[in-house]
Amino acid sequence: xxxxxxxxxxxxxxxxxxxxxxxxxxxxxxxxxxxxxxxxxxxxxxxxxxxxxxxxxxxxxxxxxxxxxxxxxxxxxxxxxxxxxxxxxxxxxxxxxxxxxxxxxxxxxxxxxxxxxxxxxxxxxxxxxxxxxxxxxxxxxxxxxxxxxxxxxxxxxxxxxxxxxxxxxxxxxxxxxxxxxxxxxxxxxxxxxxxxxxxxxxxxxxxxxxxxxxxxxxxxxxxxxxxxxxxxxxxxxxxxxxxxxxxxxxxxxxxxxxxxxxxxxxxxxxxxxxxxxxxxxxxxxxxxxxxxxxxxxxxxxxxxxxxxxxxxxxxxxxxxxxxxxxxxxxxxxxxxxxxxxxxxxxxxxxxxxxxxxxxxxxxxxxxxxxxxxxxxxxxxxxxxxxxxxxxxxxxxxxxxxxxxxxxxxxxxxxxxxxxxxxxxxxxxxxxxxxxxxxxxxxxxxxxxx
Amino acid sequence: xxxxxxxxxxxxxxxxxxxxxxxxxxxxxxxxxxxxxxxxxxxxxxxxxxxxxxxxxxxxxxxxxxxxxxxxxxxxxxxxxxxxxxxxxxxxxxxxxxxxxxxxxxxxxxxxxxxxxxxxxxxxxxxxxxxxxxxxxxxxxxxxxxxxxxxxxxxxxxxxxxxxxxxxxxxxxxxxxxxxxxxxxxxxxxxxxxxxxxxxxxxxxxxxxxxxxxxxxxxxxxxxxxxxxxxxxxxxxxxxxxxxxxxxxxxxxxxxxxxxxxxxxxxxxxxxxxxxxxxxxxxxxxxxxxxxxxxxxxxxxxxxxxxxxxxxxxxxxxxxxxxxxxxxxxxxxxxxxxxxxxxxxxxxxxxxxxxxxxxxxxxxxxxxxxxxxxxxxxxxxxxxxxxxxxxxxxxxxxxxxxxxxxxxxxxxxxxxxxxxxxxxxxxxxxxxxxxxxxxxxxxxxxxxx
Numbered sequence: 001x002x003x004x005x006x007x008x009x010x011x012x013x014x015x016x017x018x019x020x021x022x023x024x025x026x027x028x029x030x031x032x033x034x035x036x037x038x039x040x041x042x043x044x045x046x047x048x049x050x051x052x053x054x055x056x057x058x059x060x061x062x063x064x065x066x067x068x069x070x071x072x073x074x075x076x077x078x079x080x081x082x083x084x085x086x087x088x089x090x091x092x093x094x095x096x097x098x099x100x101x102x103x104x105x106x107x108x109x110x111x112x113x114x115x116x117x118x119x120x121x122x123x124x125x126x127x128x129x130x131x132x133x134x135x136x137x138x139x140x141x142x143x144x145x146x147x148x149x150x151x152x153x154x155x156x157x158x159x160x161x162x163x164x165x166x167x168x169x170x171x172x173x174x175x176x177x178x179x180x181x182x183x184x185x186x187x188x189x190x191x192x193x194x195x196x197x198x199x200x201x202x203x204x205x206x207x208x209x210x211x212x213x214x215x216x217x218x219x220x221x222x223x224x225x226x227x228x229x230x231x232x233x234x235x236x237x238x239x240x241x242x243x244x245x246x247x248x249x250x251x252x253x254x255x256x257x258x259x260x261x262x263x264x265x266x267x268x269x270x271x272x273x274x275x276x277x278x279x280x281x282x283x284x285x286x287x288x289x290x291x292x293x294x295x296x297x298x299x300x301x302x303x304x305x306x307x308x309x310x311x312x313x314x315x316x317x318x319x320x321x322x323x324x325x326x327x328x329x330x331x332x333x334x335x336x337x338x339x340x341x342x343x344x345x346x347x348x349x350x351x352x353x354x355x356x357x358x359x360x361x362x363x364x365x366x367x368x369x370x371x372x373x374x375x376x377x378x379x380x381x382x383x384x385x386x387x388x389x390x391x392x393x394x395x396x397x398x399x400x401x402x403x404x405x406x407x408x409x410x411x412x413x414x415x416x417x418x419x420x421x422x423x424x425x426x427x428x429x430x431x432x433x434x435x436x437x438x439x440x441x442x443x444x445x446x447x448x449x
Numbered sequence: 450x451x452x453x454x455x456x457x458x459x460x461x462x463x464x465x466x467x468x469x470x471x472x473x474x475x476x477x478x479x480x481x482x483x484x485x486x487x488x489x490x491x492x493x494x495x496x497x498x499x500x501x502x503x504x505x506x507x508x509x510x511x512x513x514x515x516x517x518x519x520x521x522x523x524x525x526x527x528x529x530x531x532x533x534x535x536x537x538x539x540x541x542x543x544x545x546x547x548x549x550x551x552x553x554x555x556x557x558x559x560x561x562x563x564x565x566x567x568x569x570x571x572x573x574x575x576x577x578x579x580x581x582x583x584x585x586x587x588x589x590x591x592x593x594x595x596x597x598x599x600x601x602x603x604x605x606x607x608x609x610x611x612x613x614x615x616x617x618x619x620x621x622x623x624x625x626x627x628x629x630x631x632x633x634x635x636x637x638x639x640x641x642x643x644x645x646x647x648x649x650x651x652x653x654x655x656x657x658x659x660x661x662x663x664x665x666x667x668x669x670x671x672x673x674x675x676x677x678x679x680x681x682x683x684x685x686x687x688x689x690x691x692x693x694x695x696x697x698x699x700x701x702x703x704x705x706x707x708x709x710x711x712x713x714x715x716x717x718x719x720x721x722x723x724x725x726x727x728x729x730x731x732x733x734x735x736x737x738x739x740x741x742x743x744x745x746x747x748x749x750x751x752x753x754x755x756x757x758x759x760x761x762x763x764x765x766x767x768x769x770x771x772x773x774x775x776x777x778x779x780x781x782x783x784x785x786x787x788x789x790x791x792x793x794x795x796x797x798x799x800x801x802x803x804x805x806x807x808x809x810x811x812x813x814x815x816x817x818x819x820x821x822x823x824x825x826x827x828x829x830x831x832x833x834x835x836x837x838x839x840x841x842x843x844x845x846x847x848x849x850x851x852x853x854x855x856x857x858x859x860x861x862x863x864x865x866x867x868x869x870x871x872x873x874x875x876x877x878x879x880x881x882x883x884x885x886x887x888x889x890x891x892x893x894x895x896x897x898x
Contacts, residue, residue: 066671189609223483247669259785277803284774307756325734426774
């Protein structure tokens with residue numbers, strides 16, 4: 001697969017460099033849309049536009065659907081408005097909505113006016129981007145319950161065309177309210193004389209237009225659906241979200257958690273623009289700097305102790321670092337458990353008990369190891385005991401913090417539990433590690449010097 | 450949704466506590482399989498088994514498909530072999546394979562012998578678990594290219610039953626080799642007199658049985674498929690992987706990256722058993738401990754310097770900690786870019802240049818801030834300059850390490866780039882931060898005291 005794609009890439013690049021844009025476009029047309037999009041995305045901006053202009057509108061729409069969001073907007077907004085309108089007329093509803101949302105208000109309105117499907121698409125622009133409404137398509141088939149199977153088959157044969165979602169058929173009443181669902185397969189194998197009412201499933205799993213995309217994805221995944229019908233506030237069937245969009249959302253949300261955890265911006269890409277990476281990362285580093293200075297203040301309280309026993313500075317980072325890693329382990333598990341809905345508010349007691357128990361074991365093991373090393377290395381039994389005890393206590397702090405930080409972010413502050421949970425947790429174990437170790441050392445300073 | 454599920458949960462728990470298992474089973478039968486599975490999974494082991502025994506085999510198979518893997522195995526392996534065989538006869542192929550794989554060899558063989566579908570299922574057990582072969586089902590419809598559309602419709606109506614995948618139909622030759630694909634929709638709207646050959650797509654995207662599940666998921670996602678046909682080594686169509694399984698794989702793989710990054714075991718669950726969490730986390734903490742002790746050795750080299758200037762111990766953790774966070778930011782972006790296939794080997798130069806540039810800016814900003822704070826706080830201009838320079842250099846180290854560590858894991862060692870990348874990167878910035886700062890301080894010790 002990758003081989004085939006690389007060959008296509010090299011061929012198209014060579015053609016573009018030779019100025020043979022029409023031939024390059026032809027090669028892309030013969031490829032799968034996803035492969036063509038990949039090659040197109042890697043061309044320099046000007047060349048990409050020149051090739052894009054040469055692609056038939058229908059094909060350009062299909063390829064545009066596969067481009068990364070930023071490349072798509074960048075390319076399409078340079079097309080003349082009439083050309084863009086024609087491309088969008090051939091594109092899937094969710095692509096149209098996403099492109100128009102990214103354009104300036106004036107330009108979006110101008111393009112929309114030129115589209116022949118303007119009236120069908122306009123309502124979608126009202127939906128918020130990260131909701132079920134923002135992902136749905138209006139190209140689905142609806143039936144009435146009192147139709148016979150034979151009539152429904154004839155109707156379906158007439159209306160099912162290329163871009164209409166056809167794996168499931170939706171049954172609605174006179175007010176367009178969702179009453180049932182059946183798959184095309186079930187329609188095909190049903191008795192022709194039966195009524196749709198008798199073969200449909202009346203218990204339909206559906207979402208509403210303002211449902212968050214994460215919940216939408218979870219519903220599709222939970223019930224193994226190929227598509228989720230979406231109803232509006234009045235209960236009318238407004239559209240359908242298909243599983244290919246859900247796959248992208250699942251990927252996106254998982255990435256989001258991972259990036260947020262590390263205090264990196266949600267949409268940052270490895271090869272994205274420098275200024276954007278800067279804007280997304282600096283704020284968290286700023287927060288981190290403030291917290292690190294708090295840790296420095298703690299150490300500063302004990303500078304006389306350190307001046308007397310420089311060996312404390314040797315073991316200090318081990319205690320803080322090991323606590324930080326243990327805390328990140330716990331926080332990672334908790335954040336992921338919350339994201340996958342395996343962990344609820346009522347589970348707090350259970351998970352806290354478990355992590356304190358784990359912290360006790362981790363602390364006993366690594367406390368003993370560090371204690372013996374410190375004693376053996378510096379030949380001071382008190383130093384060994386203090387280092388061991390500080391490690392032990394800091395591992396328990398790590399477990400408690402790893403549970404409480406994400407749980408508080410989620411249920412206390414009602415924000416995403418992944419938000420910089422890693423940053424906060426590392427800092428907690430730094431501060432507590434320094435405080436416990438240096439505090440104990442100050443108390444027993446006579447035995448250390 | 451959650452409300453409905455909670456109500457079901459409370460009701461079933463109350464019935465179980467009252468010993469009314471038959472009624473509890475009845476309630477579960479009326480619910481969606483995923484909801485019933487959720488309630489069942491949260492019952493205590495003994496009660497769960499008692500309710501499970503009362504569920505009709507067909508329904509138990511559907512509910513079992515939705516149970517978490519460990520709960521499923523635990524529950525099913527306590528069923529009498531004959532009962533289990535009957536349940537598995539009604540279950541989807543991938544569920545059967547997964548359950549039989551988890552049983553002991555003898556018991557799996559015994560159950561398999563009692564199954565009426567033994568011959569159909571046995572070959573699936575040969576497939577490795579995390580491959581396309583391990584996820585496929587053999588319940589699909591295949592057609593011959595020379596059949597007419599009308600005959601194909603009649604055939605499809607005969608063979609399409611409940612658990613057969615029917616959204617796409619596969620065209621094979623006399624040797625069962627995959628020749629084409631068409632959707633049920635395309636079959637239904639085609640001219641009855643046409644031949645399948647004329648309406649099918651001959652350019653089929655397919656996978657092979659030993660394809661890694663991550664690549665399988667990426668292919669389905671890339672080409673917006675509802676199912677991926679899987680061929681064996683001889684090119685024969687062996688089965689089909691449907692998108693609901695792919696959704697689970699995408700979720701699983703994203704979770705895996707996130708957990709691995711933090712040095713946590715891949716399958717660990719927040720509420721899973723304590724001993725398992727221990728077994729998965731301790732090895733990485735052990736690695737971390739060794740690396741932390743290396744950092745301690747570095748600090749120890751400079752203990753005379755610290756004894757003279759205790760203020761060094763105050764700023765040391767700030768420099769190391771800030772570097773660690775910056776490094777984790779970079780590594781997170783790179784690991785995710787590699788996982789999503791946005792970042793390839795040939796992009797190394799570009800991403801390294803970008804991250805060094807970012808590190809320079811981060812270093813300039815936070816170096817200046819720390820330098821001014823250190824100077825203002827300790828009234829020593831040399832200390833300010835040294836702290837600032839060490840911070841500056843460590844931020845560049847962080848950027849380089851954040852790129853090179855995951856890229857080396859992936860392309861050098863050919864292992865998952867997420868593997869403890871966070872642990873390694875933090876340790877690199879600790880060691881280098883201490884070395885640079887304390888080394889500089891030792892060089893300029895005369896100006897510090």
